[in-house]
Amino acid sequence: MSEDDDVPQLLDADEEQGGAGGGDAFDRPKVPMTLLTGYLGAGKSTLLDYILTADHGYRIAVCMNDFGDTTDIEAKSLTFNNPDEPNGTTDSMLTLPNGCLCCSFKDMGIQAIEDMVAVQKDKIDWVMVELTGLADPAPIARGFWANEEMGDLILDSIVCVVDTKNVLKQLAEDRPDNEPNEAEKQVACADVILLNKTDLVSPETLSEVAESVAAINPTLRVFETVKSRMPLDSLFNLKAFTSSAAAALPEGKACCADGKHDHDHAHGHRNAISTVTIPLPVLTGAQWEKLSGFLEALLWDGEERPPGLQDPLPDVLRTKGYVRLEDGSERVVQGVADMFEVTTPRGSTRDGDPEPSPKMVFIGRRVDERLGQALRSHVGF
Incomplete structure (x- = not known):
């Protein structure tokens, strides 16, 4: 290999250091971040509205593509300094009565999120970043993960929401040269999946969806939800990118949000x-x-x-x-x-x-x- 060749992206870390590469020189505590993915109409915004308005006890900074319909209720607009902006400020943030923060960025890049966390770090327990419905989460996760050592964030997990009424059709969409489509990539990269809108499908359809999802990614923690409602502690502090908890690798089990039953899933997959x-x-x-x-x-x-x-x-x-x-x-x-x-x-x-x-x-x-x-x-x- 010549001196000009790139080196492999191999990270070697001790788990106690917290984060890819083992933590920065100042050993600052990290704020866990969840990437929220899912196809258009799956129920991501419904989950975020619940987080921003319910009395759940967490202080969560939700980074949305755009403000939702309910996030301005009893909220106050805030700004924080950013010397790179012409007017010295970045896009607005909303402080909500339940202790959460909602922010909307034109550029949902790594630096924008890091800037927000640096200013608000003492006020938040958890950051959730909403990705667009057609986004491939892999390069976004890679970007955050690769930059953990010098920032205040640590990538905790990728959560995917799917619409059980339409996801089978979305997963079956063909792409040139048998490339995986957006819905497949989102399921493949996720650590947790919410099979949402289960009240709109038959038990037979729900079972088929569960089997198809597990066929793509049998390591998922799977929850069946209505209106994206579920205990938030099942989404928080999973340490899916750093912890021995990830070593258990759940093998095709699904459980309801109430934990009352599960299904066994096959692992074959007919798509890309x-x-x-x-x-x-x-x-x-x-x-x-x-x-x-x-x-x-x-x-x-x-x-x-x-x-x-x-x-x-x-x-x-x-x-x-x-x-x-x-x-x-x-x-x-x-x-x-x-x-x-x-x-x-x-x-x-x-x-x-x-x-x-x-x-x-x-x-x-x-x-x-x-x-x-x-x-x-x-x-x-």
Whole structure:
């Protein structure tokens, strides 16, 4: 590799440091951020209106594409200084009676959100950023994740809301060259999904939706909702990009917002995005080094090809994994697009999570058993 080549986007972090790259030099506490995605009309705005008006006890800064119909009720407009703006201020914010903040930015970029958090950090517990209905969350998540070390935010999770009445049609929309469509990408990148508007569909349709969603992404925490209502503590502090809680990798279970029942889901998928789960044995140190090298070659868009894989190569959107080593240590792997992080978890898993079993999970385009065969052959198990 020449000196001019880019280095792989591999992050190696200790979980206690909090964030990709292990925290900044000042060890400042981070504010968790959720990216909220979902197709047009799924119910994102309904969820945000609930957050901004209900008495739930959280102080949440909601960054919307535009102010909703109810967010100006009893609210006061605020501004904060931004020296890069001609008039010295950034777009308005609204302070709401329940302690939440609502802000609307023309540019929903990383710097705008970071500026807001820097000024309001002592007033907020949690930031939720609404993405547009046609946005691909992967590059947005990658951007925030890659910039965590120097900012006040830490990417907590990606939450997707789907309209159960229309999502099957949205997932089936064809794209040229069998490219994944927007709805598929949103489901594939999510950590939590709300199957919304369940009151408008039959139990048979709901079951089909649950199966289709789990086929794309079997690692999801799935909730069935009406008008996007659910306990907010199920969306908050998930640590999906940094914690050993992610190692449990829920395998195709769905539960209602009241937690009363669940469904088992199949993992096959007929469309552009698929998932492969590769069970792992307890690895030696040498095998772990081989696995790490395989991940670098697979996820980094460079000259090195993944060992044992031929064209067409997989296009991986999300990577999740839990590894146990012979010396008793553990590793959690989290990835989005061409960047991945390895953490050494400490402490127990999140309450309610099953005990994790070692595995690697890849979600993306052209992800199939070829990938499992190549990884097993290279690592040697």
